[in-house]
Amino acid sequence: xMEEVKEVTSALSVHGHNIKITDVVKDxxxxxxVIVSQKLSGTGEYHVDRTWDDFEWLQQxxxxxxxxxxxxxxxxxxxxxxxxxxxxxxxxxxxxxxxxGEWQPYCKALETFLQQVATHKILNKNKAVxxxxxxxxxxxxxxxxxxxxxxxxxxxxEMRKEGHKDVDEFFQTERDHNLVLTGCTKTAAEKFLDMxxxxxxxxxxxxxxxxxxxxxxxxxxxxxxxxxxxxxxxxSEVFDSMKKNMTSVAENNVNTLGLGLDLESRYQExxxxxxxxxxxxxxELENARRNxxxxxxxxxxxxxxxxxxxxxxFQQICGVARQEIKQFHGVRVKMLQQALVQWCEKQLLTxxxxxxxxxxxxxxxxxxxx
Amino acid sequence: xxxxxxFGETSLEPSFQPDGTISLPRLMCVWAHCLVETSNCVQDQPxxxxxxxxAEDISxxxxxxxxxxxxxxxxxxxFAEATEEVSLDSPERDVLLSxxxxxxITPITPPTSVITPRIGHxxxxxxTHSSFDEIEEEEGGDSFDIxxxxxxxxxxxxxxxxxxxxxxxxxxxxxxxKQKDFSVKRRFSDFLGLHSKLASKYLHIGxxxxxxxxxxxxxxxxxxxxxxxxxxxxxxxxxxSALERYLMRTVKHPILLKDPDVLQFLESSELPRAVxxxxxxxxxxxxxxxxxxxxxxxxxxxxxxxxxxxxEKQQHFxxxxxxxxxxxxxVESLVCHRKELSVNTAQFAKSAAMLGxxxxxxxxSRALSQLAEVEEKIDQLHQDQANGDFYLFSELLGDYVxxxxxxxxxxxxxxxxxxxxxxxxxxxxKKREAEAxxxxxxxxxxxxxxxxxxxxxRNLEGKVQQGERDFEQISKTIRKEVSRFEKERxxxxxTIIVKYLESLVLTQQQVNLHFYCY
Numbered sequence: 001x002m003e004e005v006k007e008v009t010s011a012l013s014v015h016g017h018n019i020k021i022t023d024v025v026k027d028x029x030x031x032x033x034v035i036v037s038q039k040l041s042g043t044g045e046y047h048v049d050r051t052w053d054d055f056e057w058l059q060q061x062x063x064x065x066x067x068x069x070x071x072x073x074x075x076x077x078x079x080x081x082x083x084x085x086x087x088x089x090x091x092x093x094x095x096x097x098x099x100x101g102e103w104q105p106y107c108k109a110l111e112t113f114l115q116q117v118a119t120h121k122i123l124n125k126n127k128a129v130x131x132x133x134x135x136x137x138x139x140x141x142x143x144x145x146x147x148x149x150x151x152x153x154x155x156x157x158e159m160r161k162e163g164h165k166d167v168d169e170f171f172q173t174e175r176d177h178n179l180v181l182t183g184c185t186k187t188a189a190e191k192f193l194d195m196x197x198x199x200x201x202x203x204x205x206x207x208x209x210x211x212x213x214x215x216x217x218x219x220x221x222x223x224x225x226x227x228x229x230x231x232x233x234x235x236s237e238v239f240d241s242m243k244k245n246m247t248s249v250a251e252n253n254v255n256t257l258g259l260g261l262d263l264e265s266r267y268q269e270x271x272x273x274x275x276x277x278x279x280x281x282x283x284e285l286e287n288a289r290r291n292x293x294x295x296x297x298x299x300x301x302x303x304x305x306x307x308x309x310x311x312x313x314f315q316q317i318c319g320v321a322r323q324e325i326k327q328f329h330g331v332r333v334k335m336l337q338q339a340l341v342q343w344c345e346k347q348l349l350t351x352x353x354x355x356x357x358x359x360x361x362x363x364x365x366x367x368x369x370x
Numbered sequence: 371x372x373x374x375x376x377f378g379e380t381s382l383e384p385s386f387q388p389d390g391t392i393s394l395p396r397l398m399c400v401w402a403h404c405l406v407e408t409s410n411c412v413q414d415q416p417x418x419x420x421x422x423x424x425a426e427d428i429s430x431x432x433x434x435x436x437x438x439x440x441x442x443x444x445x446x447x448x449f450a451e452a453t454e455e456v457s458l459d460s461p462e463r464d465v466l467l468s469x470x471x472x473x474x475i476t477p478i479t480p481p482t483s484v485i486t487p488r489i490g491h492x493x494x495x496x497x498t499h500s501s502f503d504e505i506e507e508e509e510g511g512d513s514f515d516i517x518x519x520x521x522x523x524x525x526x527x528x529x530x531x532x533x534x535x536x537x538x539x540x541x542x543x544x545x546x547x548k549q550k551d552f553s554v555k556r557r558f559s560d561f562l563g564l565h566s567k568l569a570s571k572y573l574h575i576g577x578x579x580x581x582x583x584x585x586x587x588x589x590x591x592x593x594x595x596x597x598x599x600x601x602x603x604x605x606x607x608x609x610x611s612a613l614e615r616y617l618m619r620t621v622k623h624p625i626l627l628k629d630p631d632v633l634q635f636l637e638s639s640e641l642p643r644a645v646x647x648x649x650x651x652x653x654x655x656x657x658x659x660x661x662x663x664x665x666x667x668x669x670x671x672x673x674x675x676x677x678x679x680x681x682e683k684q685q686h687f688x689x690x691x692x693x694x695x696x697x698x699x700x701v702e703s704l705v706c707h708r709k710e711l712s713v714n715t716a717q718f719a720k721s722a723a724m725l726g727x728x729x730x731x732x733x734x735s736r737a738l739s740q741l742a743e744v745e746e747k748i749d750q751l752h753q754d755q756a757n758g759d760f761y762l763f764s765e766l767l768g769d770y771v772x773x774x775x776x777x778x779x780x781x782x783x784x785x786x787x788x789x790x791x792x793x794x795x796x797x798x799x800k801k802r803e804a805e806a807x808x809x810x811x812x813x814x815x816x817x818x819x820x821x822x823x824x825x826x827x828r829n830l831e832g833k834v835q836q837g838e839r840d841f842e843q844i845s846k847t848i849r850k851e852v853s854r855f856e857k858e859r860x861x862x863x864x865t866i867i868v869k870y871l872e873s874l875v876l877t878q879q880q881v882n883l884h885f886y887c888y
Contacts, residue, residue: 177728184725191718198711205707209700216693 013040014133019114021107031083031103033110037118037133046134052082054132055110058117061128068122072277072313073320075328076123077116078266080109096193097258105259112263122320164279168318174325175275182268189261196258199250206243210236238361245354252346260339264332271328278317285310516542516621518636520614523606526557533557534606536613540636546628552637558583560635561613567631568620581772583612608765615769684781691774698767705764791834798827 014037023034030051037046059079065071081094083106092099098106117123118133166172213236217229288310292303522537539553565582621627726739805820 180728181725184721184728188718188721188725191714191721195711195714195718198707198714202704202707202711205700205704209697209704212693212696212700215696216690 013130014038014046014118015040017115017119019111019118019133021111021114024103024107026103033107035114035133048133048136050132055079055113056082058128058132062117062123062126065126068125069313069316069320071122071320072281073274073317073322073324074120074122075267075270075274075324077113077120078263078270079113080106080266096189097196097254097262100196100254100258105254105262108255108259109263164283166279167282170322171275171278171318175279178268178272178275182265182272185261185265185268189258189265192253192258192261196250196253199246199253203243203246203250206239206246210239210243213239234361234364238358241354241357241361245350245357248350248353249347252343252350256339256343256346260336260343263339264336267328267332271325274321274324278314278321281310281314281317285314516540516544516547516627518614518617518621520610520617523610533559534609536610538617538636546633548637554636554638556635558609558613561616564620564631564635565616568626568629571629571631581776582616583609584772612765612769615765619769619773687774687778687781691771691778694767694771694774698764698771701764701767791831791838794827794831794834798824798831801827 019035019037021033022036025032025034032049032051035046035048035050039045056079059076062076080098083095083099083103095106098109114133117129123129166175213232216232285307288303288307292300292307295303517540519539519541520536521539523534524536526533526535535555535557537553538556539551540547541551543550562582620632626632723739801820801824805817805824808817808820
C-alpha cells in the first residue's frame with residue numbers, strides 16, 4: 001500500500017492508508033459495513049455505514065470519470081464480488097477465500113479496496129471518494145450512465161483484440177507475463193482454498209471423535225472402568241486441542257496467505273483488464289490510421305482528426321499505464337511478501353502453542369501410565 | 371511313589387477301598403500333607419514357575435515332594451484344587467465360594483469330595499482350568515517376555531494360485547520355547563487355520579479367543595493379479611500389521627500361549643495346509659449353515675439369568691460395541707480427511723512452484739519456491755500422520771469391535787451350556803420319576819438300570835454345572851484382561867501419537883524458520 005498521502009490536490013479530507021472496516025452487520029440478506037476513517041486534520045474520525053451497493057456506486061463513479069486523461073490506463077483496485085447474508089453456493093464459490101469465516105476476510109478485502117482507492121493519485125481526486133467516506137447519508141443510488149467498462153460479454157471480436165500484437169515491447173512482455181501470472185495465481189488461490197477447506201473438515205472430524213469418546217465414559221466403581229473412562233476423557237482432550245490447532249491453522253491460512261493470494265489474483269485480473277483496454281485503444285488507433293489513409297479527400301480531414309484524437313488518447317493511456325504498471329509491480333510484490341511473512345509468523349506461533357499443548361498432554365499420559 | 375499309587379486306587383467312596391482299614395487315615399495323612407504343601411506353595415507363589423503343565427520346566431519349584439506330585443496327573447489335579455482353594459486373595463474365588471455346593475470349591479474338604487468331581491470330567495477342562503488359576507497367581511514368576519513380528523511379505527507363486535508368505539519371527543526368553551529367536555514362513559490361510567483350531571478348542575469353555583483378520587477376496591485378488599500399485603501395497607501392509615497384532619494378542623493370553631497348536635504354528639517350519647479356511651469351500655458353506663442355525667437357536671434360548679453380574683456385563687458389552695463402532699467411524703472419516711489434506715497440500719505446493727517460476731521478481735520468486743518446498747514437506751508429514759492415525763487408532767478400534775464379537779460368542783456358549791444343564795436336569799427328574807415308578811413295580815434289573823442312568827445323568831449335570839462355573843470365573847478374569855489391555859494399549863498408542871504430533875509440529879516450526887529467513 002502507498003504510505004504517504006499528503007497530496008494537496010487530493011479531494012480527500014481523510015487519511016487514505018488507515019481506513020478501517022470495524023464492523024459488519026447482517027440484516028437479513030444485506031450486509032452493512034461500518035467504515036472508520038481518520039480526519040487529515042487529526043481532529044477525529046468519520047463513521048459511516050455502507051452496503052456493497054454503495055461500494056459499487058463508488059466504483060462506477062470512478063470508472064466513468066470523464067475529465068481524467070488516460071483514465072483507461074489506470075489499474076483499478078478490484079472490488080470483491082457481492083456477498084449477501086444468505087449467499088448461494090455458487091456465490092460462495094466465486095468468493096473463494098473471502099467467503100470463509102464470519103465475513104472477516106471479506107471485510108478485510110473491502111478495506112484494502114478502500115485504502116487503495118483513497119491512496120491512488122488519480123482516483124482519490126474524485127469527489128465520489130470523499131462523499132463515500134465522509135457523508136453520513138448513503139450516497140445516491142442513481143443509475144450511472146453506461147461506461148466503457150461494462151464488460152458484459154467478451155465477444156469473439158474482443159478475444160481477437162486480446163491477442164493483438166503490440167507495438168511496444170514493454171507492453172507486449174507485460175501482457176504475456178500478466179497472462180501467465182494471472183493463470184498461476186488463480187490456480188494457487190484455488191488450491192489454497194481447497195487446502196483450507198480440508199483443514200476445516202479435519203477440525204470438525206476431530207471434534208466428532210472427541211465427542212464420541214465422551215460417550216464412552218461410564219460411571220461405575222469398577223477400577224478398570226474408571227481407568228478406561230479416565231483414558232477416554234484424556235484422549236478426548238487431546239483431540240480437542242488437535243481440533244483447536246487445526247482450526248487456528250486454517251484461520252491463519254485464510255487471514256494471511258489466503259487473502260494475499262486472493263488479492264493478488266484479483267489485482268492481476270484488474271491489470272489484465274487495463275491492458276486489454278489499452279489494446280482495444282491500440283486497435284482503434286490502427287483502424288483510425290487506416291481509415292485516415294484510405295479515406296477519400298472529403299472525409300479525410302475528419303478521419304485525420306479522429307486519428308489524432310485517438311492517438312493522443314492512446315499516448316495518454318500508455319503514459320498512465322506505464323506508471324501504473326511500475327507502481328503495480330512494486331505494490332504487488334510488497335503485498336505478497338507481507339502476506340507470506342505474516343503467514344509464516346502466525347503459523348509459527350500456532351505451531352509453538354500446539355507443541356506446548358501436546359507436550360503437556362504427553363506428560364499427563366506418561367504420568368498416568370505409571 | 372506310594373502316594374501316587376494310593377491316589378490311583380482311590381474311588382468315590384473311601385469305604386469301598388479294598389484296603390479298607392488304612393484308607394481313611396491314609397487319606398487324612400495325604401490331606402494333611404497336601405495342606406502343608408499348599409501353604410508352602412502359597413508362600414512360594416511369587417517366585418515359582420507356573421507349575422501345572424508337564425511340558426513346562428518346573429524344576430524351579432522349591433518343594434521336592436511337590437514336584438513328584440506334579441509329575442502325575444491325578445495328584446496334580448488334587449494338588450491344584452487344593453491350591454486354588456486356599457489362595458483366597460484372587461477375587462474370583464468369591465464368586466466360587468459364594469456359589470452353590472459345588473464340591474470343588476469349599477476350602478477345607480475331605481479329599482474324598484475333592485476327588486469326586488474329577489472322575490468323569492473331561493480331563494482337559496479341569497486341567498486347563500486349574501492351570502489358568504495357578505498361572506494367574508504366579509504371574510510374577512515367569513515374566514511375559516515374548517515378541518512376535520510379522521514381516522517381509524513375499525509373493526509366492528503366480529496367477530490365481532499366488533499367495534503372500536509372511537515371515538513370523540519370535541523373540542523370547544521364555545522356557546516354553548526351544549529357541550530364543552526363530553522365524554518361520556506362514557501364509558494367511560495358516561493363520562486362519564490356527565484360529566479355527568483354537569476356537570474349536572477353547573471357545574466353548576469360555577475363553578475369549580482373539581479373532582483372526584478378515585478375508586478379503588477383492589484385496590487378495592488384486593495382489594494375486596500382480597498390480598503393483600498403491601492400494602495393493604497398502605492392503606498388504608494393512609494385513610501384515612493385522613496379523614502381527616493377532617499373534618501378539620493370542621500369545622498374551624496365558625492359556626493360548628501354551629497351546630500346542632500355537633507352539634507348532636510359531637516353531638515348526640512346515641505346517642499342514644489348512645484347507646477348511648477357503649471362503650468358497652464346502653467347509654465354508656457348512657460353517658455358514660451352522661451360523662444360521664446358531665442364530666435361530668439364540669433366539670429361542672431364554673435364559674433365566676441368575677447372576678446379575680452377567681446381565682450387567684452383557685449390557686455393558688452391548689454398549690461398548692456401539693460406542694466402539696461409532697469411534698471407529700469417526701476415526702475413519704478423520705483418516706479420510708487427512709489423506710485429502712495431504713493431496714491438496716501437494717497440489718498447492720505444485721501451483722506455488724509454478725507461480726514462483728513465472729514470477730520475475732527474484733526475491734518473490736525465491737520466496738514462492740520456498741513456500742512450495744515447505745508445503746511439500748508439510749504434505750509428507752500430513753501423509754505420515756494420516757497413516758499413523760489409521761494404523762493406530764482405526765485398526766485398534768476395528769480389532770476391538772471384532773474382539774467383542776468373540777466375547778459375545780463366549781456368552782452365547784454359556785447360555786448354551788446353561789440350556790444343556792437345564793435339559794439334563796429335566797432328564798434327571800424324569801429318570802428319577804421312572805425309578806420311583808419302577809421301585810413300586812419291583813423289577814430289580816430295570817431298577818438297577820434306572821439307578822445307573824440316574825448316576826450318569828447326575829454326573830452329566832455335575833459336569834455341566836462345573837462348566838458354568840468355569841465360565842463365570844474365566845469370563846470375569848478375561849473381562850479384566852480385556853479392560854486392562856484396552857487401557858494399556860490405547861495408552862501406549864496415544865503416547866506414540868502424541869509424541870508424533872509433537873515432532874510434526876516441531877518439524878513444521880523448523881521448516882517455517884528456514885522459510886522465514888529468506
